[in-house]
Amino acid sequence: MSCKFVLKSKTKWWPEAADLQEENEARAEAAELEVDELKSQLADYQQALDVQQTRAIQYTQALQALQRAKELCHLPDLTPESAEDWLDTFQAKEQEATEKLLSLDQKMSVAQTAHSQFEQAYQLVVAINGPVARSDAWSVARELLRDGMNQRHLAEQVQPLRMRLNELEQRLREQQEAERLLADFCKRQGKNYDFDDLEALHQELEARIASLSDSVSSASEQRMNLRQENGSAPVPFAKAPATRADLACRAEQPEPAQRAVRGKRLNPARTSRNTCNSCWSVSVKRSLSVMKSVTVNVKLTKRLNA
Known part of the structure; x- marks a missing residue:
């Protein structure tokens, strides 16, 4: 009897409990959603606070930098409003100074190269001409170049x-x-x-x-x-004495010619006359x-x- 009563009581209150549980579950979900939203808002607030703190720090640093700029640049009237104009002015000056620095650097490089070349030329002049003062090296080098051109011309x-x-x-x-x-x-x-x-x-x-x-x-x-x-008869000739001209002609004749002359003893006068003429002609x-x-x-x- 008691069991049935308890069962009937539970059966009677079960729908109400179920409704109550659903309502509690809905409240719990809404509470969770509200908590998540509050967490999200808190995170946004924290991020915004961090940004504000960062900006505050940057602003403080900017004020400090502005104060240092006043002291370094000797600009007592420097304000945050005029800082941009002064920044443009100093950037232009910086650009001009950079260009001057680059130009000076280039000139320094050229000067170093010229100095190295001068040193090499000076050592060459010293090797050729002997010890010479640096102030006189240019004139001595010109003289050496002129002499070199002359020597090259002479060599050619x-x-x-x-x-x-x-x-x-x-x-x-x-x-x-x-x-x-x-x-x-x-x-x-x-x-x-x-x-x-x-x-x-x-x-x-x-x-x-x-x-x-x-x-x-x-x-x-x-x-x-x-x-x-006269036909084939030989013409007689008288033997003529040897003259000084004949002897000279015979002396000037070579040995084969003298033998040929000695072989023509059959006609001494003609031989002597021909030999003399031939010798005189020779x-x-x-x-x-x-x-x-x-x-x-x-x-x-x-x-x-x-």
């Missing part, structure tokens, strides 16, 4: 000068040879000749050679005519050859002296 002229020297030496040898030939020629002729008389003597001897050649040709034709008139031709050499060398000597 060494080969032409050497060729010219060889040519002059050759002409000197030719002049000496011409003087020797002229002395020999004068000794053989027994008479002294000047250089100016050689051309006239040369022409005279050539004329005599031409005349003698004509005479020899005429004598040869006469001999041929006599042979044709002697004159040799003299003409010597005179030609002397004349050519004399002309070269006169040209060289001119």
Whole structure:
């Protein structure tokens, strides 16, 4: 009986308890949502507070920096409102100072390079010229450069000068040879000749050679005519005594020519006459050859002296 009563009581209050539980659960969820929202707001407030504190710190630092700027720049009227204008002014000055610094740095680099080059040039001048003062190094270097250009010019002229020297030496040898030939020629002729008389003597001897050649040709034709008139009979000739000219011609002839002359003993007069003419012709031709050499060398000597 009691159990049934308890069961009936529980069954009666069960829907109310269920409603109450649902209501409590809804309140709990709403409370949780409200707590989460409060937490979110608290976090936002904390972040905003941090920002405000950061800004306050920055503002304090800005005020301190502004005070230091007043003291350093000697600007008692510097305010936060005029700080931006002063900042633009100082930035422009900073840009100008930076450009000047870069220009000075470049000039310093150029100066260091020039100093290094000067030092190298100075050491080179000292090595070439010996010890010299730095103040005089520029003038000494210019003199050395001028001397170097002159020496280079002379070095370029060494080969032409050497060729010219060889040519002059050759002409000197030719002049000496011409003087020797002229002395020999004068000794053989027994008479002294000047250089100016050689051309006239040369022409005279050539004329005599031409005349003698004509005479020899005429004598040869006469001999041929006599042979044709007399047939094959030999023409008798009387033996003529050897003259001084014959002896001179024989002495000037080489050994084969002397043997040929000795082999023609059958007609001594004709042989002596032909041999003398031949020797005289050879002697004159040799003299003409010597005179030609002397004349050519004399002309070269006169040209060289001119």
